[in-house]
Amino acid sequence: MNPYRHFIGQIVAALQSMQASGELPEKLDFSAITAEPPRDPAHGDVATNAAMVLAKAASKKPRDIAEPLLVRLKADPDVVDGAVAGPGFINLKVADGFWRARLGDCLKAGVGYGDSAMGQGAKVNVEYVSANPTGPLTVGHARGAVVGDALANLLLKAGYAVTKEYYINDAGAQVDKLGQSTYLRYREALGEAIGEIPEGLYPGEYMKDVGAAIAKRDGARWIDKPEADWLPEMRAFAIDFLMKEIETDLEKLGVHIDVYSSERALVESGAVDRAFQELSRQNLIYQGRLDPPKGKKPDDWEDREQTLFRATQFGDEVDRPLKKSDGGWTYFANDIAYHHDKFRRGFADMIDIWGADHGGYVKRMKAAVSAITEKQGELDVKLCQLVRVMRNGELIRMSKRAGTFVTLRDLLDEVGADVVRFTMLTRKNDAPFDFDLVKATEQSRDNPVWYVQYGHARTRSVMRQAAAAGISTEGLEGVLLDRLSDAGELALIRQIAQWPRQVEAAAAAHEPHRIAFYLYDLAAAFHAHWNRGREEPGLRFVVEGEPDLTRARLALVQGIGFVIGSGLKVFGVTPVEEMR
RNA sequence: GCGCCCGUAGCUCAGGGGAUUAGAGCAACCGCCUUCUAAGCGGUAGGUCGUUGGUUCGAAUCCAACCGGGCGCGCCA
Incomplete structure (x- = not known):
């Protein structure tokens, strides 16, 4: 369960009851209402903007909506306290038992915790890598591969029917x-x-x-x-x-592509002609001339009439040529046909992962998708910025012409797939990335891969120790969690309860890197709590002579392990049992 | 010249479709440490969120202009 989605439901119900009693007007738009964790934990567990969002339409002051709304919300047994704050926020304090129940959800679901129905089974096509088959994959391709694969996994977890696709540029x-x-x-x-x-x-x-x-x-x-x-x-x-x-x-x-599509096969199947006819039918193709680009006129510029697609009608700067001077289709024409083909295969939702050097191509492709699908299809393009490879802070120079570039295989041989995958996802796709071969394998807190892996291993280690102490680690989903009452434990439980929301938010934004930051924070909180046990033996997970308390704490540890495992699964990274 | 992306602490970066006091790691400074096997742990300090305007009750977040960096700019893919 996404707890915040749950509370939005509670808030809307309360608002509807206020409408029923005449305290609020009938027709109100509730869609802008949010419920989120406040930045400052001192403000409680859940903050909502409901009163502020509705103030205008209800012709009331935010506080005049907030006060009676708060009264209703406090009737919910899960809400133990609440206050109106600032310009009209409602801050709610949620019962510990509610959060413990989320840990219960997690223990039942295992690594399936965080699975969401958000996507409602809608088909999504994620196309990535799509490197030309003219040489080995490089580190640049690796980034696209990892981002695309993790995004696809993330959407799968969020309830979409995802197809992972690779477009082979085998024509031209x-x-x-x-x-x-x-x-x-x-x-x-x-x-x-x-x-x-x-x-x-x-x-x-x-x-x-x-x-x-x-x-x-x-x-x-x-x-x-x-x-x-x-x-x-x-x-x-x-x-x-x-x-x-x-x-x-x-x-x-660790990338398994579902569908490899051949450009040559596509062209030979007549798909380009089909797409061309479709655009012609919509009167989006004409013969015309283009102005040379300002400030950078090509030497061999030759003004000539050509076959153009009316991209400007769909937000592009200029209309784009579909035929080359030799009469063949341009790459763009083939690409239109390819996206048309994806649409015809049932994918209204398409995501392409490209290198940043294709940035200039985004607008025209979006325009084309909009046109060829008659606005029924949608394309999101994620651009991956350059990857530079470093060794201990020193740049490894690469030149494609000189043939000195770091291949994906080199990278895998040196640091392994898990490190490549996680590390590549610790940065937003549109930010440049320096991959340091030494730092990526360092065993320290500032290496997120290691720190998160260590977090998972540590959960397993605690289990092994408990077992060694004669305490059963089976059936933890059934234990009574009420014994978890330490502030650190409750904070960890709350953090676990964030996972479903993180999955949905990252999936909606098409941003898998958010998962890396969440996992890092969760691991950090877990390590910090573990360390408290050094000073205060009473906080240790395994407490001698306290089997019930120990079992409850093991359940917490198990839950942390499940969430980290669940996130690593999205990333395609192996959750390790121990750090050997 | 035009388009796209980026500019947040000394460094590397989160946050970015508005909302209560802007976050993390490293480095710095101060402590602690033979530890439930865990390669360390805790704390302090540090930011006019590139600049200037605008929208708003409220902007790091949205809009415009400018400055700085990257990428791209008909018939390469």
Whole structure:
């Protein structure tokens, strides 16, 4: 249960009874009413803005609504105290028993605690990674992969029907370059000296493996053939080879994509024509000219008439071309078709995770989605800012051209998937991120991964100790929690009770990183409470000669373990049993 | 030139569709510590939330302009 949602319900009920008695006018909009934990815990457990929100429409002073509302709310046995404060806030103090009951919810639900019905089973498509199949995944891709995967998991937990999708850009000029690069390495593998890789082709060492593999499969049969013959073969082989590598890396990172969509297959299926026709039908396509971009006129600018989509009707700055001068579709046209295809597959709700360098593309894609779905579909684009890799504060320089970039595989080999995943989620997606290989594996309080993992391990450790002391750790969901009355314990219980709200808020905002901060705070509170037991043995979890008290405290520890486990599950991070 | 993102404590960052006294970690300073196996623990100090206006009873949060940083800017994907 999300306690705050529960109290909004109570507040609305109280307001309705005030309407029934004529204290409030009939038609009021309750949708802006919030119930949240106040910033300052001294203000109580729940604060609501109800009186202030309704004041205008009810033509009353906030306090004149707040006072009688408070009287009604205090009739709720869960509410032990309350006060009107500031400009008209109502601060409520909620009974300890109410919070203990939330711990009870948690113990029954296990790591399923926090699961929400918010999404009502609505279909959501989360598209992420979607790296070109022209080389290995880099740390930049890793961030998109982790953010997308965690967001998808989060939405799943919040009750949406989520599909995780990867768009393979296997059409267009880049994969032709890939085919040509492969051919060179193929000849090299057969003993030919190929010299420098020409500008524009893919120079990376990894291409040698691709060349060698096709040489092994096909022998010399392509050597004397014209490009038209070998290019499709080389291209298809390389894409297949590199996609397998990418899938392997993703698998190592713990990312399981549900659907891989091929751009080439999409184009060949006629989807682009279909999308084009749909836009034409809506009269959103015309032949016209564009002005060159101001301040940065391309050298090869050539004023010409082209096929344009009326993106400006949907909030974009200029209308966007759909056809290239060679008559082929632009990437944008294909992408419209792809999003149209997603919509046709039932996804009105689409989320794309992109690199920040695609930021200039967001408006036109949103415009296109709005148009092609006749405003029935919605696209949210999360841009992931640059990742820089550091070693002890020192930047590791990367250059794609020089082939010196840190691959995802390097990163995984050095620090492991759990560290990569959690660490990448300790920052908002739209903030640049420095990934320090040393700090990420440090065992200290300022390393959130370690601190949260340690928190989970410590809950397990307490269980092991209890068991060693002869106290059963089974059936904790049934124990009487009334013995939990210490301020620190009650604070922890309240924090556990925040979890369902955190899940819903993070899911609604499409911001998985919030979970990392919540888990860190929860772990910190747990560690702090554990440490109190050093000074005051009476606060320790396992108390000799007090089996009932111990069992109640074990239930609390169990609950903390469940919540951390639940959050780590969203992140795809293994909850460890001990810190070895 | 235009568009998007960002600017919060010395440092790294949360908060960001308004609301009661702006938070954390590190660093600094002051204490404590052979500990329920736990690589430490507790406390203090530190901010005109880039600037200037605006909307509002109320702005770090919304709007505008400006300053500073990043990304992008027809037929690359």
